[in-house]
Amino acid sequence: MGQLRLLMQVAFRNLFTSKINILIGGIIFFGTLLVVVGGALLDSMDSAMSRSIIGSVAGHLQVYSDDSKDELSLYGGMSGEPDLAVLDDFSRIKPVLEKHPNVKTVVPMGTSGALITSGNTVDLTLARLRDLYKKRAEEGESPALRANLDSVKSHVRQMVSLMEEQRNKSRELLSSAAVDPLEVEALARARTDAFWDTFEQDPFASLEFLENRIAPQLPDGDLLDMRYVGTDLDSFQRTFDRMEIVDGQPVPQGKRGMLLSKFYYENFLKLKTALRLDNIKQERDLNQKRIDTDPQLQRWVKENQTQPREILFQLDPIKTGQAVERLQKVLGSKEASLEKLLSEFLTTTDDNFDTRYQQFYAELAPLLELYRMRMGDNLTITAFTRTGYVQSINVKIYGTYQFKGLEKSAMAGVINLMDLMSFRELYGYLSPDRKAEIAELQKNSGLKAVDRANAEEALFGEESGNTLVAEATPGLIEDSKAFEGALGSLRRDDLASRVYSQQEIEQGVALSAAIILKDPEQLQQTMEELKQASTAAGLKLRVVSWQQAAGLIGQFVLMAKLVLYFAVFIIFIVALVIINNAMMMATLQRVREVGTMRAIGAQRSFILSMVLVETVLLGFVFGVGGALLGSGIMSALGSAGIPAGNEALYFFFSGPRLYPTLSAGNLIAAFVIVLLVSAISTLYPAFLATRVSPLQAMQTDE
């Protein structure tokens, strides 16, 4: 006891007498600080991100078919969409999973992507005109219809002249070889009064000319990449309670329909000029950027100045006139060209930006369609089915939604939601209705039904005629125009208004299912038990945690942690070397003292413990100091929160601010690391100290 106390006393008093100790202490201090703060930050980010992932689509666990070639990756993988085998019948899987006492809900899902076209402005306007002429053919002409027809017609005429203007402009830039004389000729014809005077004689022929020869000349329609999750929308909304509807309404229970992500709606479907204004405003307000210093903002202003076409094409002559009037008033200008007025109006600077932004939304926006898609519109989605055929369906957009806290996260924001029925169709699998419909067609056309099991026999067996049948290659049937006509259109109306029962939704394919647990703490255990349960039930399922299911994103924090621990490792390796050297010097300085102790009768073991106790105490004192400061910093950050500087961080912070917390684990980890490092780095100097001969005590140094 006495000895230990003496050792502690020697160690404690040596602590502050040696400059070397202060150096070592400093390293330990900052090392601990780094481990505590860095570790706590990453842990907090980890749990924030896990909340984001779990709360958006993943749930705690995901199950998918064990026959899948790739691993599930909900946010997209390294090389596009992962290749997953389907779960043939969700209704068979659900009860097996739900039997587990820790499973709260199971939500069927399928993630896929498609290209959608936003439509060419000319095409859209021509379609409107065609509809009006059709209406006139059916109902006869009324004054209101006439006025409407004239307005749209003049809008088309204005578009043509705008196109002509642009062509003339670009002629200076293009070589004559790049100009297609047929296009020039078509445009010239559409410009003539003669064309418009004779328009009414055969409106449909005239329209066809415009649709085929003029509309394609406007390279306007964007192809947009769209990711969507097909799911049981009701169950999804109940399960993921961070989800909220922003515009429109939820898809009515059992109906087909889509909810676009608000983020996607804003960033991809909004009028580009308006989007750029929004972006500039956000950067200025949130990030204190300025137009005159920030190149990105300057680029946006420049694009707004030079690309007014999107607005010009949208406006018919009446609205064009209104827009000119309003802009003239706002700018105090007499300019008659809307293009020039817009360009001037959108030349925003730091001084006038806020006024212009407000004026844009007050004066111009009411004249414009701000979004390329409105709530209630039908969206045509074209996707490749699993078997490689092109599949196209119309889905009604009911509204937009967002996940609370993840409003600005591109990661969570790219996920659009779709009903499971539409998803299955796009994915190339037949719903019972479709099957029934095909059966009816087969009956009518005298084709035999061939199911998958005996398809080979039927197709190539002895008795097979040439009966290539629908079900074997569903994509072909789906895609073909064979159903055009009464049956086809009837079916389409049917589909949009049809209400599916829960049973219909659940009986069918899904790609994966999200599982929400009652007690997330038992995730690992539940995961194992579910694996066993599904194997026992004869289901070939893979059960993965949200982290694995999220793919690369899920690994992000793990990677960041690896980087941190690698940095800590390097720092401590350096610390190890420095402490080692410093302790060597300290030992050399104390050779006589150690020699004296040895001469007086101290065993080597005493000297060893003396040096070790000293280092461990050093590590302890400065480690506690670092940990205290670290805890202080963390509690300050914990109450103030760390703002997510850019939108990518929203996902990792699970909201606009991260409120980090410090766990006991962080502190313990820091402590263990620090004590280990200080003990290891002292082993050699301590060994050297034990080798000091008592003879050293006899040396006289004065």
Add this chain to the structure above:
Amino acid sequence: MNAAVAQSPIVSITNVTKDYTLGKVVVPALRGVDLQVHPGEFISIAGPSGSGKTTLLNLIGCVDTATSGVVSVAGQDTKQLTERQLTHLRLHTIGFIFQSFNLVSVLSVFQNVEFPLLLQRKLDKNQRKERVNQLLEQVGLAHHAKHRPNELSGGQRQRVAVARALVTRPQLVLADEPTANLDSVTGQHIIDLMKELNQKEGTTFIFSTHDAKVMNHANAVVRLADGKILDRLTPSEAKRALAVGAEGH
């Protein structure tokens, strides 16, 4: 004195040599030394520097081993002992007083004196306290128990060292030039103190010095030269011999 001689010697050195190797050169420090020290003696080892005084003391103090010959301390042949056993022997049998005091600077006077007792682990806290205070009393530093060594004068420090050397009640105390770093008055006090303890406690003292006045206190002066013992004299003989030596210069 006769009684002391009658006891078996506490230090017995027989035909001891000690060589130091400096690179490829072998330097003989002791070349065949025989010496017997009996309990209760107060012996001074004298001789010019380089004569082997320190080497001889190191061998007696078990901090070094002889190249040949037998060094036996408290009846034990040091060659037969392991490092641990030698350390044990030093702790329990020998007290050391160093030329430059060698106190542990971060410990108080009390703690410095207590140090060997802690290593011994024989006494409990109160016994240790009593013993340390008793010794501090004896060396006249009872009021300085809480001071740090650097707050004391050289003489005071050496007195602390004396107390430390004697606190375990060793049979033998070795002092290598204990007065070399002290002025003559203080040095005299230290020698007086050692002598007093020698007489009171019967502790054997062996100290090296080249100060004639210090030698006066010894009851025998062993003169060394070139690694050999010249003679073993009484103080008065030594005084005369030194006087002759001085004339010879």
